[in-house]
Amino acid sequence: MSETTPSEYVTLVSNDGYEFKILRSAACIAGAIKKALDPLSGFRENAQSRVDLPTINGVILEKVCEYLYYNQKHVESKEVPDMDIPPELCLELLIAADYLDC
Amino acid sequence: MPLFRPQGLHGDDIDFENTWSIIASAFKEIHTKNASRLSYEELYRHAYRIVLKKKGEELYNRVHQFEQDWLGHEVRGSILSLFSPNLLADAQSLGSTTANERRVAGERFLKGLKQAWGDHQVCMSMLADVLMYMDRVYCQDNRRPSIYNAAMVLFQKEILQSATSDVAGRVVLGLLNHVILDQIQMERDGDVIDKHLIKSCVYMLGDLYEDELESDDQRLYTTSFEREYLETSRGFYRGEAELLLRDSDAGAYCKQARRRIYEEEERCKSTLLEVTMPKIQKVVEDELIKNRIREVVDMESGVRFMIDNDRLTELNLVYDLNSRVDDKKDEVTRAVQKRIVAMGADVNNAALAASQAPAAAAEAGDKAKGPAQDKGLNQQTVAAIKWVEDVLELKDKFDRIWSESFQSDILLQSALTRSFADFINSSAFPRSSEYISLFIDENMKKGIKGKTEMEIDMVLDKAITLLRYIQDKDLFERYYKKHLCRRLLMNKSVSNEVEKQMISKMKIELGNNFTVKLEAMFKDMAISEELTAGFKTHVEGLGEKDPKRIELGINVLTSMTWPLETMGGAGDDDEGRRSKCNFPPSIDRIKRGFEKYYNQKHSGRQLTWLANMGSADVKAVFPKVQQRDGSTKERRHDLNVSTYGMVILLLFNELPAEENLTFEEIQAQTNIPQNDLIRNLQSLAVAPKTRILIKEPMSKDVKPTDRFSFNEGFTGKFVKIKVGVVSSGNKVESDRERRETEKKNDASREYQIEAAVVRIMKQRKELLHQQLVMETLSQLAGKFKPEVNMIKKRIENLIEREYLERIDTAEMDSYRYLA
Numbered sequence: 055m056s057e058t059t060p061s062e063y064v065t066l067v068s069n070d071g072y073e074f075k076i077l078r079s080a081a082c083i084a085g086a087i088k089k090a091l092d093p094l095s096g097f098r099e100n101a102q103s104r105v106d107l108p109t110i111n112g113v114i115l116e117k118v119c120e121y122l123y124y125n126q127k128h129v130e131s132k133e134v135p136d137m138d139i140p141p142e143l144c145l146e147l148l149i150a151a152d153y154l155d156c
Numbered sequence: 157m158p159l160f161r162p163q164g165l166h167g168d169d170i171d172f173e174n175t176w177s178i179i180a181s182a183f184k185e186i187h188t189k190n191a192s193r194l195s196y197e198e199l200y201r202h203a204y205r206i207v208l209k210k211k212g213e214e215l216y217n218r219v220h221q222f223e224q225d226w227l228g229h230e231v232r233g234s235i236l237s238l239f240s241p242n243l244l245a246d247a248q249s250l251g252s253t254t255a256n257e258r259r260v261a262g263e264r265f266l267k268g269l270k271q272a273w274g275d276h277q278v279c280m281s282m283l284a285d286v287l288m289y290m291d292r293v294y295c296q297d298n299r300r301p302s303i304y305n306a307a308m309v310l311f312q313k314e315i316l317q318s319a320t321s322d323v324a325g326r327v328v329l330g331l332l333n334h335v336i337l338d339q340i341q342m343e344r345d346g347d348v349i350d351k352h353l354i355k356s357c358v359y360m361l362g363d364l365y366e367d368e369l370e371s372d373d374q375r376l377y378t379t380s381f382e383r384e385y386l387e388t389s390r391g392f393y394r395g396e397a398e399l400l401l402r403d404s405d406a407g408a409y410c411k412q413a414r415r416r417i418y419e420e421e422e423r424c425k426s427t428l429l430e431v432t433m434p435k436i437q438k439v440v441e442d443e444l445i446k447n448r449i450r451e452v453v454d455m456e457s458g459v460r461f462m463i464d465n466d467r468l469t470e471l472n473l474v475y476d477l478n479s480r481v482d483d484k485k486d487e488v489t490r491a492v493q494k495r496i497v498a499m500g501a502d503v504n505n506a507a508l509a510a511s512q513a514p515a516a517a518a519e520a521g522d523k524a525k526g527p528a529q530d531k532g533l534n535q536q537t538v539a540a541i542k543w544v545e546d547v548l549e550l551k552d553k554f555d556r557i558w559s560e561s562f563q564s565d566i567l568l569q570s571a572l573t574r575s576f577a578d579f580i581n582s583s584a585f586p587r588s589s590e591y592i593s594l595f596i597d598e599n600m601k602k603g604i605k606g607k608t609e610m611e612i613d614m615v616l617d618k619a620i621t622l623l624r625y626i627q628d629k630d631l632f633e634r635y636y637k638k639h640l641c642r643r644l645l646m647n648k649s650v651s652n653e654v655e656k657q658m659i660s661k662m663k664i665e666l667g668n669n670f671t672v673k674l675e676a677m678f679k680d681m682a683i684s685e686e687l688t689a690g691f692k693t694h695v696e697g698l699g700e701k702d703p704k705r706i707e708l709g710i711n712v713l714t715s716m717t718w719p720l721e722t723m724g725g726a727g728d729d730d731e732g733r734r735s736k737c738n739f740p741p742s743i744d745r746i747k748r749g750f751e752k753y754y755n756q757k758h759s760g761r762q763l764t765w766l767a768n769m770g771s772a773d774v775k776a777v778f779p780k781v782q783q784r785d786g787s788t789k790e791r792r793h794d795l796n797v798s799t800y801g802m803v804i805l806l807l808f809n810e811l812p813a814e815e816n817l818t819f820e821e822i823q824a825q826t827n828i829p830q831n832d833l834i835r836n837l838q839s840l841a842v843a844p845k846t847r848i849l850i851k852e853p854m855s856k857d858v859k860p861t862d863r864f865s866f867n868e869g870f871t872g873k874f875v876k877i878k879v880g881v882v883s884s885g886n887k888v889e890s891d892r893e894r895r896e897t898e899k900k901n902d903a904s905r906e907y908q909i910e911a912a913v914v915r916i917m918k919q920r921k922e923l924l925h926q927q928l929v930m931e932t933l934s935q936l937a938g939k940f941k942p943e944v945n946m947i948k949k950r951i952e953n954l955i956e957r958e959y960l961e962r963i964d965t966a967e968m969d970s971y972r973y974l975a
Contacts, residue, residue, distance in 0.1 A: 089285040090196035094278070097196035106197055153204060155288065 060093060065104040066119065072112035080122040081105075085155030109153060114146050118154065125156075172211050175202050176218055179286075183219075187226060187279050196286065204289045212294030216303065219287065223280075223307050227314035231272050235315060235328065238268040243335070255342055262335040263350055269332065270356045272315065280307040305370065312364045312376065332357065333381050337388055340423065344392070351427045358428050382432055386439050389420075393443035401448065405457035410473035413444040417480070446481040453478075459491035463557065471561035479565075489568060493575040496554060500579025503546040508585065510539035537594060540587070544595035548618050551576065573625070581627040586894070592622050593635035600655060601648045612654055620661050628940040629666060630908070631901050633673075637719045640674060644681055645711060645769055667938065676717040684711040691753050706746050712754070712763070737767040737799075738827045740806040768832055770799035776848070778870050793872055795848065797879040800828050800836045805848065808866045816865035819858065834858045839879050845872070846879040902946075909942055909950045914959055917973035925951075925969035 064081050066074045082088035090099040099105050107115060121137065128134045139147065179202055182194050206215045243261040284291065284304040291302045301309070316329040336357065339349045361377035373379075393416065400409045417440050424433040453459045453474065462471045478488045554572055562568045580588045596619050604612045626632050643649045656678065663671045688709050739747060751763055778791045797805065803826050807817060817825075823833055837858050841851040848870055852863045912935045916928060923931075932947055951971070954960045960971045 085288065086200055089288060090200070092285065095282045095285060096191050097194055098192060099196050101192055106195070109201065
């Protein structure tokens with residue numbers, strides 16, 4: 055188990071090979087990602103600072119990352135502008151959200 | 157790149173057994189601390205899909221079974237391997253092992269258990285992470301406990317409740333409790349133990365519950381350990397109290413008790429859970445204090461001993477302990493009050509003994525006060541002053557104890573005050589009012605000479621302090637008036653200022669009513685001074701330049717204000733005191749002159765001359781007569797004598813030398829009351845330094861047949877000679893005098909009671925007997941405490957005089973006011 059301080063950025067990988075480097079704090083808004091990276095548990099994802107998500111494709115994962123940043127940015131504000139969600143992605147985004155717990 | 161799986165999350169049916177075996181082997185890896193090889197996402201995805209495929213229940217049960225097996229085989233085994241003969245010996249209370257062996261074995265056991273528990277927690281938290289979706293969807297929908305909680309219960313059941321195989325019925329939990337308690341006992345006995353280790357195990361018990369509902373009162377800590385802990389502690393402290401009471405003194409007991417309370421508090425913080433703190437404190441307090449405080453207080457080395465030896469710290473300990481278990485501090489209060497009353501009674505008895513055995517008291521007084529002791533001071537006065545000083549000393553002592561040991565507790569303050577009042581007003585000691593007044597008197601006359609304002613103030617405050625305790629303020633007023641009267645008329649006061657200061661202090665303490673008459677006395681004195689001066693100028697204005705003129709200084713006293721009846725001297729009946737003394741013509745003339753002058757100013761007032769109170773300065777010339785030293789000089793002396801003395805001496809002016817007068821002749825010519833005459837003749841003819849008259853026969857007593865002549869051969873060292881009248885100083889009353897005073901006091905009380913009753917009835921019109929008595933008592937509380945019997949008699953009397961009537965129709969005794 056690596057004892058080094060956790061890196062600031064982590065990598066999320068989609069099933070079609072796209073890699074998204076995003077802030078660890080933003081990534082951890084998603085429950086499943088947070089637990090995968092939990093240093094106390096010490097799973098492989100933690101050591102590599104990299105989470106493979108073989109059930110999510112690049113398009114959706116990009117939107118997910120956008121949402122994570124969007125959530126982080128607005129977490130304390132009261133009036134939050136709507137996020138632009140293309141209707142054709144809705145279903146897949148919902149499935150991803152359930153899976154990632156975010 | 158990880159293995160690419162073309163199917164999505166919601167793809168085809170999955171092979172449960174296959175998937176589970178992947179998960180199960182991963183769990184095994186987690187339990188053996190090989191998690192870094194595993195992909196969380198992969199495991200999570202498997203579990204996610206199983207739940208998604210409605211196999212949640214199966215998954216849950218499998219995990220549950222997996223954990224049960226793991227705990228039951230792997231973990232339990234490792235725990236059982238920790239059992240050693242020493243540990244088990246301890247568990248069976250055989251006592252064949254040393255404390256140290258037991259401690260080592262115990263610590264090993266605790267460490268193993270702590271390790272197992274820690275591992276279990278970490279692994280279960282990882283499992284729960286992996287099974288997050290199951291918890292979120294399956295458990296919530298089916299109201300099952302989260303897998304983490306279920307696993308905690310499993311630990312409880314599989315490990316803590318598993319049999320230890322040594323004693324029938326004993327389980328690991330029981331052994332754990334026992335080991336912890338044993339370690340704590342070692343600490344109580346002075347050993348050092350690994351508090352941190354114990355705390356970890358205690359936390360474990362705090363995190364585990366009897367059942368899956370997890371209600372707060374079902375914590376293992378509360379249901380199992382704490383109960384046993386409190387029970388053994390109770391036993392331990394009961395034994396310790398027994399031992400301490402037998403083997404040590406009260407001070408040591410209190411110290412130990414306080415240390416134990418503190419220790420238990422610390423233990424709750426460092427070793428156990430803080431929720432136990434109030435409970436264990438109650439146990440310690442019950443066993444060491446509540447059940448024992450009475451014994452401790454009454455020990456030979458208890459409160460009495462501490463008070464007598466000024467053990468302020470120990471008293472503070474006792475107080476502190478007592479206040480822990482009892483807001484009212486009953487036991488300490490009781491003991492302290494008892495001591496005050498006992499010590500007060502000692503002071504009272506000493507004063508009584510001193511006053512009843514004058515010789516012994518004189519000796520004691522002389523020793524106490526040294527050679528500077530005023531000879532004229534009556535032994536009884538010494539006793540009085542000693543009493544006051546003793547009481548003040550007692551008061552100081554208890555004040556110090558109160559502020560330093562009892563944290564200035566209000567309840568104890570009032571208890572102390574009550575006890576002081578108790579013994580000061582004790583019926584066995586009726587003299588306190590008189591003694592306090594005498595104390596003030598003594599200080600006014602001599603005590604405050606050469607003292608600074610501050611010191612004087614302190615003396616006055618002391619007197620006020622005692623005055624506060626006095627119940628019968630009216631009696632005190634009577635004595636104070638009497639003493640003040642003597643001081644004023646005989647010019648004995650050192651300072652008029654201080655007198656007034658005292659009055660104003662009393663005014664603050666006892667109210668205006670109390671001092672009104674005292675102030676009137678001062679007013680009379682001031683007016684008298686004016687009158688004297690006025691009369692002097694008046695006489696001078698008459699132009700009568702008589703070289704033999706007699707100067708008159710006069711005090712006109714309002715008879716209601718001044719306690720004249722107490723100044724007449726003992727033994728006078730009314731007629732004797734009122735009888736008029738025959739003044740010599742020269743004096744009589746000036747007396748009439750003043751009466752005339754006074755009547756011009758205030759017509760209609762009657763002046764009564766109290767010759768027994770006055771004094772006169774007489775210039776005496778003793779002729780040239782052969783002296784013992786042979787000289788024949790003429791000697792002039794200024795004699796300061798009482799008015800009676802002056803009247804007697806003037807008789808000899810007109811008498812040819814060598815002639816004499818009998819006692820009866822003097823009495824007939826002067827009409828001085830017999831008692832006063834005897835006393836004055838004693839001081840003129842018997843007292844060695846002022847023997848201006850010669851008495852035949854020479855004896856100490858004056859008899860009606862004695863003859864008196866002028867002592868031409870009189871010599872004195874000083875020009876001015878003061879002829880003191882025998883026994884005119886202030887002193888303690890004799891028993892008879894006091895009965896007299898009390899009788900007079902009772903008479904004035906009767907009026908006050910009647911006045912109070914009438915005031916109350918006038919306002920209330922009708923009242924029950926009981927209520928009337930109560931109200932009367934409360935109205936008079938500031939002045940004195942009347943006896944109920946006296947009130948009853950006064951009410952009867954008022955009925956006879958038709959101020960009140962009984963209400964015949966009423967059930968209870970009640971009265972109606974008759975306007």
